[in-house]
Amino acid sequence: MKRTFVALCLLCCVFFPTSIAQSEENRFWEIDLNNGYISTKPVIVEEQVIVRTSGFWTGEDRPHVYAFDLQTGQENWRFKNSGSTNHDMSPLLHIEAGSGECGNWSEMIVVGWSDGKVTALDIEDGNLIWSSQTEVVTWGITGEMAQDEDRVVVPTRQGLSSFCLSDGIENLRVDLPQLGWRNGVTVTNDSYLIGNEEGVLNIISKSGNISNITIGEGKIRHAPINTQAGTIIHLQTSSGSGIYLENQLLAEEGSSPAVPLHLNGDIFFSTSDSVIQWNCATSCEFKGRTAFHANGEITVQITDTNSTIWFPRNTPQGGWGYGTPGQELVIHSTNHDTYTTAGVGFGPNGEMAFGNDAGILMVHAVGNIQPATEPESEIEPELKKVEEGFQVKPIHFVIVGLLVGLVVSYSKENRDMMAKLGVLLLLVIAIMVFPAVSQTWSEEVADLNEAPGDWNNDWPDEWEGTQVVVFELPDGEVAIGGLSGYENVEQLTDSAAAQLGIEVGKESFSLGEMIVSFDGHELDGWEFTIDGEKSQVGISAAEVTEDSVIRWSAA
Amino acid sequence: MVMTDGVHGASLGPVEMLVLNVVLITFCFFLLCRPTQSAKREILVLTSVTAAAAASRILLEPFPNVQPLTVMCLVMGASLGARRGMAFAVIATMLSNLVLSHGLWTLFQATGWAAVAFAGSRLNLVMQNEIAMKRLVITAVFASVLFDWWVSLSVITSSTTLLDFGLYILNGLPFDALHALASIASAVCIAPYLANLLFEETDRLEEPIISGEADVVTA
Numbered sequence: 001m002k003r004t005f006v007a008l009c010l011l012c013c014v015f016f017p018t019s020i021a022q023s024e025e026n027r028f029w030e031i032d033l034n035n036g037y038i039s040t041k042p043v044i045v046e047e048q049v050i051v052r053t054s055g056f057w058t059g060e061d062r063p064h065v066y067a068f069d070l071q072t073g074q075e076n077w078r079f080k081n082s083g084s085t086n087h088d089m090s091p092l093l094h095i096e097a098g099s100g101e102c103g104n105w106s107e108m109i110v111v112g113w114s115d116g117k118v119t120a121l122d123i124e125d126g127n128l129i130w131s132s133q134t135e136v137v138t139w140g141i142t143g144e145m146a147q148d149e150d151r152v153v154v155p156t157r158q159g160l161s162s163f164c165l166s167d168g169i170e171n172l173r174v175d176l177p178q179l180g181w182r183n184g185v186t187v188t189n190d191s192y193l194i195g196n197e198e199g200v201l202n203i204i205s206k207s208g209n210i211s212n213i214t215i216g217e218g219k220i221r222h223a224p225i226n227t228q229a230g231t232i233i234h235l236q237t238s239s240g241s242g243i244y245l246e247n248q249l250l251a252e253e254g255s256s257p258a259v260p261l262h263l264n265g266d267i268f269f270s271t272s273d274s275v276i277q278w279n280c281a282t283s284c285e286f287k288g289r290t291a292f293h294a295n296g297e298i299t300v301q302i303t304d305t306n307s308t309i310w311f312p313r314n315t316p317q318g319g320w321g322y323g324t325p326g327q328e329l330v331i332h333s334t335n336h337d338t339y340t341t342a343g344v345g346f347g348p349n350g351e352m353a354f355g356n357d358a359g360i361l362m363v364h365a366v367g368n369i370q371p372a373t374e375p376e377s378e379i380e381p382e383l384k385k386v387e388e389g390f391q392v393k394p395i396h397f398v399i400v401g402l403l404v405g406l407v408v409s410y411s412k413e414n415r416d417m418m419a420k421l422g423v424l425l426l427l428v429i430a431i432m433v434f435p436a437v438s439q440t441w442s443e444e445v446a447d448l449n450e451a452p453g454d455w456n457n458d459w460p461d462e463w464e465g466t467q468v469v470v471f472e473l474p475d476g477e478v479a480i481g482g483l484s485g486y487e488n489v490e491q492l493t494d495s496a497a498a499q500l501g502i503e504v505g506k507e508s509f510s511l512g513e514m515i516v517s518f519d520g521h522e523l524d525g526w527e528f529t530i531d532g533e534k535s536q537v538g539i540s541a542a543e544v545t546e547d548s549v550i551r552w553s554a555a
Numbered sequence: 556m557v558m559t560d561g562v563h564g565a566s567l568g569p570v571e572m573l574v575l576n577v578v579l580i581t582f583c584f585f586l587l588c589r590p591t592q593s594a595k596r597e598i599l600v601l602t603s604v605t606a607a608a609a610a611s612r613i614l615l616e617p618f619p620n621v622q623p624l625t626v627m628c629l630v631m632g633a634s635l636g637a638r639r640g641m642a643f644a645v646i647a648t649m650l651s652n653l654v655l656s657h658g659l660w661t662l663f664q665a666t667g668w669a670a671v672a673f674a675g676s677r678l679n680l681v682m683q684n685e686i687a688m689k690r691l692v693i694t695a696v697f698a699s700v701l702f703d704w705w706v707s708l709s710v711i712t713s714s715t716t717l718l719d720f721g722l723y724i725l726n727g728l729p730f731d732a733l734h735a736l737a738s739i740a741s742a743v744c745i746a747p748y749l750a751n752l753l754f755e756e757t758d759r760l761e762e763p764i765i766s767g768e769a770d771v772v773t774a
Contacts, residue, residue, distance in 0.1 A: 423740045430736050431618050438619075438729045445725050534719070 028364040029073035030336075035064055038355025040091045041297050041343035042363075043109070045123060048076060049345065049353045050109055051361050054088040063088050065111055067126060070351060071365050077126030079111075079119070085498065086114040089142045089182055091297070093152065094123075095165060100150020103166025105129075110152050110165075116140030118154055118163060130168030134161055137179060138482070138499070144184030144223050144259070148192075148206075155185040155194050160204055174204050181484060184223025184259070195220020197484070199235055215244050219484070219546075222259040225267055227280040234260050234269050238465060238546050241271055245284050251276075255545070256487065261298040261309065268309050268325065270294035275311050277325040288326020295487070296341025303350070312340040314487065316439070316540070318356055320344060336360045339487070339540075398428055442537045454532040454549040465547045469496035472553040474521055478502070489528060489550055490539040496550075513540060518552065525555035572657060576649070579665060583645050600756045604631070604749070605643050609650035616655060620734040624651075625702060626695050626741035627749060628668045630686075632675030634753035640672030660709040667705040671698045684754035686746050695738035703731045 036055025043050045052065045063084050067076040090112035097107040107123045116136040120129040134140060134156040143155035151162040151171060158179050162172040178196035186193040192204045199218045203211045218237035225232040233244045234257040241257040243250045254273030261268040265281030275294055277287040294311035301308040301322070310322045311329065318337030321329035336358040345353035347366075354362040402425040409417040456479075459468065463481030469492060470479040480500055486492035490513065497504045497518070505517035515526055528535060528542075529551045535542040544550065608627050615621045624647055632640030648665040680691045707724060 420744045423743045427621070427736055427740045430733055431621070434619060434729065434733055441729050442726050445722060448722065448725075 028362065030360055030362040031068065031073055032358075032360045033064070033066060035061070035359060037087075037357045037359050038342050038361060039087065039089055039296070039357075040341075041299055042345035042353035042355055042361060043092045043094050044070060044345050044347035044351050044353055045094050045107075047071065048123070049347075049351075049361070049363055050092060050094075050123075051345075051353070051355055052088060052092055052111065053359060063113075065092070065109065065121065065126070066361075067123075068361070068363070070347065070363065073363065076124075079121055079126045079128070081111075081113050081115065081117065081119070083115040083117065084113045084140075086139060087142075087495070088112075088114050090114075091144050093145045093147065095120075095147055095152070098150070098165070100165070102150050102164035102169070102171065105150075105165040108165075110145060112141030112143075112145050112154060114140045114142060116157070118145075118152070118161075118168070120152075120165070120168060132161075132163050132168045132170060135159070139181060142182045143180060143194075143221075146185050146187045146192075146223070148187045153185050153187060153192055155180055155183050157181075160185060160192060160194055160202075172206075172208060174208050174210060176202055176210070178202075181219070182221040182259075186223045186226055188226050193224040193226065193231060195222070195224055195233065201231065201233060213247055215247050216242060216249070218242065221257070221485070225260055225262045225280075227262070227265070227267070227284075228282055229280040229284050232260070232262075232267055232278075232280060232284075234258075236546070243269060243276075243278070245280070250278070250284055251286065256295045256314075258295050258311070259297050261300060263300055263307060263309075268298050268311075270298060270311050272314070275309075275321070275325045275329070288324065290323070290325045290327065290329055292321050292329055294321065297343030299343030299346070301344070301346045301352075310344045312342060312344075312356075314339050314341055317436075320354070334362055336362070395428065395432060399425065402428065439537060439541050442541070443543075446535075446537075452532040454529065454551055467492055467544060467546065468549045469493060470549065470551040471497070471500070471502060471518055472551065473502075473518060474523070474554075484546060486544060488540055489530065489535070489542040489544060492544055492548070492550055493528075493539065493552070513538065515539060515552075521554075523554040526552055527555045528552050575662060579645055579649055579662075583642050583649075596756075600753075601635075601639060601643055601646075604753075605646045605650065608643070608647040612647070612651035613654050618737075620703070620730045621737040622699075622734060623737065623741035623745055624648075624668060625671055625699050625734070625738050626691070626746055628672040629675035629678075629680055629691065629694060629698060630746050630749045631753070632672035633678070633680035634750055637673045637676040640676055641669040644668035644672045658709075660706060663706045663709040667702045670705075671702060674698065681750045681754075684751045686742075686750050688742065688746075691742045691746060692739055695742045696735045699734040699738045700731045703727060703734055 033053055035053040037053065038051060039054040040052060047070045048067050049070050050065065050067045053063045055063065062080050062082050065079045068074065069076060093110040095105065095108045095110055098105060108120045108129055109123055111119045111121060113119065116134045117131055118134065118141065119131045121127065122129055134154060135158055137157045139157055141154060141156060145155070146153045148162065150165055152165055153160065153162045159173065159175045161170055163170050176196065178198045178200055180194065180196040183195045190206060194202050194204065196202065197219045199215045199220060201213045201215050201220065201224055215233050216235050218235040220233055221236055222234060230246045235242045235244055236257050240255045241253045243253060253269065253276065254271030256272045258270040265279055266287070267278045267280055269276040270292065272293050272295060273291065274289050275292045276289045279285050279287050292311060293313055293315050295314040296312045299310045301310060308322050309324065310320050313319050313321055316338060318340045319331050319333040320340065321331050323329040334354060336356065338356055338358045340356040342355045350366050352364040402421050405421045406418060406425065409421060459479065459481060466481050467483040467486055468479060468481035469483070470477060478500055480496045483492060483495060486495060493515065494504065503519050504515055506513050507516050516522055518526065530542060530544060531549050608624050611623050628640060628644045631643045645665045648661060648668055652661050674694070678690065678694055680687055680694065704724060707727060710723065711720060
C-alpha cells in the first residue's frame, strides 16, 4: 500500500506543474489581435510594444499597427491602412526625434505598406504625421527600410526612394529595371545597397548614380550585408539558396533563406534545413551549422553578459530556437505555437515580445503588472494573463488515470486489468503523436515520386519560374502567376484567390483546414495538385517550391 | 487507409445512392429474415449491438481510423455465424455512414467488414463463451490492415496509375498502424464482454422449447 502511494505521488509530480505560485518575473500578458498574422517582429520602445499585422484582406478587414502599454497590455492606439490588401512584410522602423538639413521631426514609427504607402506615425498617439506614395506593381513596399541621418530610405517595388523625416517629401528617386520583393536596403557611408528578384545587387550613390553586380541566378530578398570582407548576399535559387561574397559562391544551402543577421563580424543565416554562422570580420570563415527549419527574421537578444541569437521556426510546431549554430538550439514554445516568421522583439530591461501566424501578441514584461481596467479602444480586445509553464489538457488526465489504474492493478496482481489498461494507454499515446508521425511520413513518401509538371505553354513567359495557381471554376478556368515567397498551398492559394477576387470557403477538421468552396461553389468538394501530382497531405502541410503550379479542380 | 485528408474517390449521384441503398438493405433483410428461432428476439439482439457499434464509429470519428467495429465484426461472426455477422457488418456500416457521410466507399466498407465477419466465423475465435485471445488479436491486426487496403480501392479512378495507388497505400500506413492498435485494444477490452453477451443470448435461444407433455409409463 505504501509503495502504491509513493508511486502515485511520483506520477503526480511528473504531470502536474512544478510551481503554481506566480512570480512577478514570470508574469506576462497576451492579446489576440484578431487581425491576421504577425509576420514581423514587434518593436519595444520605452513603455510601449508596437506591432503590425499582415494577411490577405477581403471585405472590410484591413491590417493595423497597434501600440500597447508594455506592462499592462492596455491598447494605447491603433492605425489602420484601408488601402493595403496584401501581406505586409516590411518591418516597423523606429525613428528617434531629431533634426537635420530638411527639418525637425518627433519620435515616430515609419511603416511601409504593400499598397506602396510610407506612413510616419506619432509614437505617442499613432496620429499620422505624414504619408507618401510609391509605385505598386501588384506589390508595393515589402522590404526593410533604413534611416540615413535625416531621411528614411525605402526599397520600393521597382526602385529606391528616400523621404525627409520631417515632412515626407521625396528627396531622392531612382528607377531600377528589375522588380524587388522583400528586398531590404542597406545604408553605407556613400551609397545604398539593394537587391532584386533577378539576383542583381544595385549600388546607388547618394546622388543617385547606379552601378550593379550580378550575384547569380536567383532572388535577393534581404538587405545586403556590408562587411570588411565584402558584401554578403544569401541568394534564393530555384533549387535552394547560396551564400555569396560579392559574386563568389561561399556555400550552397537549403531553401527559403531567412533575412540574415550581422553582429560584430558574425553573420547568421537560416533556411528550411539549417541555421548557419559565418564570420566575415576580415575574410569569410565558416563557423557552424545546426539542423533547424527557420525562415523569416533572425534577431539578437543582447544582455550585459552575452548575445543570444533567436531563429523563428516556420513549421506547424512553431516557436523559436535560440543558441549558436553548431550547437543544439533551445526551443522556446508558447501556448499558441504555429508557423512563425516574425523575429522576437527585445526591450532594454529583458522584456520580450513574440508574435506568429496565430496573430497573438505575447509579451514578457518585467516588473509589477496591474490588470487592465477600461480599454480605450472601441472594440475591447481579448486580454489574458496566462502563467508560463506546462499546460494541463484533458488528455493528460486520461493518461494519469490509466497510469493510476495500472499501478493499482499491479498492486492487486490483476493481470487481466493490467493488460487492458496497458493497451489503452498505448492507444492514447499513439493518438497523441499520430498527427506529427503522419505528416512526417507523408513528406518522406512525397519525396519518392517526381511530379510530372503542369505548365501551360499559353501562359506568359514571365510566369516561368514563379508560383502559379489555377482555379478550374464552373464558369471557366482562371490562373494567376508571378507569385513568390509562399511556403505552402494554403498561403499560396489565399494569395492567388485574393488577387483574383475569388472568395475561399474553409472548414476545420481534426487533421487541419480544408478548402470547401471557391466563390460559393462547393460542388462535390475540391482537390488540388502540385505540379500535376495529387498531394497526400492537407493544404497547410503541402509545401510548395518557388516554381510550383497549384491546380484546384472539382473532386 | 480509411480516412485521408481530402481524398474520397468518386462520389455518387442521387440515383446511384438509391440503387446502392436498395441493394444493401435488401441484402441485409435477406440475411435477417431467416431466423432459426424467434424472429423478434434475434432482431432485437442484433439491432441493439449493431446500434452500439454504429454509435462507437460516430463517437470515435475524431480519432483517425480508431474503429472497434472491426473486432466487433470478428466476434459477431465467431459467435453468431457468418450470416448474422455479415448482416451486422453491413447494417452497422450503413447506419454510421448516415451520419459520417455516404458514398461509393460505403460499398467497400460494408463488404470489407462483412468479409471480416465471415473470416471471424471460420477461425474458431470464440469457443463457448471463451475468446481465443491470442488468435483474435493476430486476426484483428491482419483484418484491420487488409480492410483498410480494400477500402482504399474506392479512390481508384480511370486516371489512377499503379504507382499512384502504391503511394496512396504507402501514405496510409500510419493510419493502418493506428487501426491495428485500436483493434488490439478493442480485442482486449471489449471482445470478452461482447462474446459473453452473445453467448448468453444464443445459449438461451438454443435451449429446447418444451411443448406438450411427456407420457410416462409407470410400473
